[in-house]
Amino acid sequence: MKHILATAAATLLAVTTGLALAPSAGAAECPSGNFCVWQEAGFGGQRANWSGDDGWWESWISDTDSSWANHGISGPGIKDHVRVYENAWQGGGMTLCLAPGQEVGYNGAANDRGDSHIWATGC
Template sequence: MRKVIAGLAVFAASASFALVNAAPAAAAPSCPKGSVCVWDGTNFRGGRYSWSGNDSNWHNNYWNNGSGKVANDDSSWYNNGYAQTDYDHVRVYDYNSYSGRMTLCLHYGPGTEVSSNSGANNDGQSHRWGGEC
């Protein structure tokens, strides 16, 4: 009986240690609600730009830290829009006017941010909101 009680005490102590020392959940990137945001650095660092609607030409947009144009300088992305049928996914294209290759489809919802993507890195020139991609 003593061994069972000692075993339970060790288990309880290790369980409480795990709870106290659990890693905190990663915070969502800073992006206004209802917007799609892009950053010029991976992992949501550096300059940020946000939109609440479509944009057919990223060449006329500049990073909030003054580091240059957004077009062809995007390295991380976050869809912080609203759940809305046929309008809660964001398609990023590698040419103006929503043409060329779709480099990313950003699904709606927390946890769907993209901190880096080698196939889409520095390729965005336009984006459009729509339904499921």
């Protein structure tokens, strides 16, 4: 009986921990550890996703970005914010910056303007 209780407690702990750490609890389907961009608002259309930086987005997603999700892993000293820029190689102005776990279904100021992004420790 003692063993069964211990197993049940461990299972409960695992489930609870899993929920607490899951960054994908929001609306957007975006792999853990990735920054995702969709061509349409509301996380629709074609999706691009990156686990690292990209100084020059593929042409199909450049200037077509309309929704964004940051499912990066957060932690001390980790670059868990994402900065999006209007030109390649972080040129021009920053159109959008996402905190870890943040999902943006639409943003009129940033819509169809992104060309590159970097992970950063803040916005």
